[in-house]
Amino acid sequence: LAKTTQPISMDSYEGQEVNITCSHNNIATNDYITWYQQFPSQGPRFIIQGYKTKVTNEVASLFIPADRKSSTLSLPRVSLSDTAVYYCLVGDWDSNYQLIWGAGTKLIIKP
Amino acid sequence: KAGVTQTPRYLIKTRGQQVTLSCSPISGHRSVSWYQQTPGQGLQFLFEYFSETQRNKGNFPGRFSGRQFSNSRSEMNVSTLELGDSALYLCASSQGQTAYEQYFGPGTRLTVT
Numbered sequence: 001l002a003k004t005t006q007p008i009s010m011d012s013y014e015g016q017e018v019n020i021t022c023s024h025n026n027i028a029t030n031d032y033i034t035w036y037q038q039f040p041s042q043g044p045r046f047i048i049q050g051y052k053t054k055v056t057n058e059v060a061s062l063f064i065p066a067d068r069k070s071s072t073l074s075l076p077r078v079s080l081s082d083t084a085v086y087y088c089l090v091g092d093w094d095s096n097y098q099l100i101w102g103a104g105t106k107l108i109i110k111p
Numbered sequence: 112k113a114g115v116t117q118t119p120r121y122l123i124k125t126r127g128q129q130v131t132l133s134c135s136p137i138s139g140h141r142s143v144s145w146y147q148q149t150p151g152q153g154l155q156f157l158f159e160y161f162s163e164t165q166r167n168k169g170n171f172p173g174r175f176s177g178r179q180f181s182n183s184r185s186e187m188n189v190s191t192l193e194l195g196d197s198a199l200y201l202c203a204s205s206q207g208q209t210a211y212e213q214y215f216g217p218g219t220r221l222t223v224t
Contacts, residue, residue: 032211043115043201043215044154087154097167099144101154 002026002092004102011108018075020105022088025069027100031091033064033071038085038104047086048073075107083109113138115216117202123222129190132219136183136204142166143185144213145177146201154201160185189221197223 005023012018024033032051036044048055050062050071061074075082088102116135124130136143144167145157156169160179177187183204189196199220203213 034212041217043203043218044213045215046212049212098169099156099159099167101146101156103153 002028002090002098002100004088004090004100006086006088006102006105008103009106009108011110012078013110014079015077018078018082018107018109019072020075020086020107021070021072022102023070024088024090024100024102026092027068027090028092028097033062033068034089035060035062035071035073036087036089038087044087078107078109080109080111083107115202115204115214117200117216117219119219120217121220121222123224124192125224126192126194128192129188130192130221132187132189132200132202132221134185134187134202134204134216136185136202137214140204140206140214141183142205142207143179143183144203144205145185145187146203147171148199148201148218149197157187192223194223197221 032049034049035047037047038044048057048060048062050064052064055062063072085104085106087104090100092098118133142161144159147155157171158177159167163179174190179185199218201215201218203215205213
């Protein structure tokens with residue numbers, strides 16, 4: 001079964017670019033890699049999703065190398081409101097299809 | 112559109128009892144997934160229902176079960192509660208495949224004493 005590894009925590013400052021990397025081996029070949037954001041006392045919120053190379057939307061970019069063994073979420077010019085826990089999510093097939101969530105990276109943005 | 116709703120928001124039960132949690136997905140979403148979130152184990156996938164059929168299942172004991180109704184609303188049941196079942200139970204809905212964009216509810220905080 002696939003395993004995911006993310007840094008437990010990261011600190012940055014307002015206005016900086018933040019990159020969070022998730023390592024994931026043995027993921028399903030034809031499946032997306034997805035990232036979510038979670039604030040305290042709320043459910044996770046979808047940020048971005050990609051299959052390979054680079055995807056960009058209005059809030060983030062996602063970089064996925066050709067071997068798909070990792071993915072990097074890039075948050076441009078963060079603000080205090082980006083303080084949250086960020087999860088990567090991948091799929092894998094064991095006896096059946098499984099969703100594997102990363103343990104989450106607690107990102108703290110300082111003024 | 113209204114978001115995903117979960118009831119109740121908070122619940123306190125005694126060890127050995129059973130509990131049923133409810134989830135109403137976003138209108139038009141046919142997939143409902145359930146997750147358990149604890150500080151020690153993080154987010155763990157319980158199961159997913161699509162058109163009233165369980166499509167995927169995580170590695171949880173048979174005490175955890177669920178169902179989905181024809182209107183896509185879903186319930187999750189935990190029997191013979193254990194202290195370790197204390198957690199935030201999250202429901203998420205999506206239009207199609209589970210691995211795609213999911214919308215989460217606020218969760219039900221279950222405390223087992």
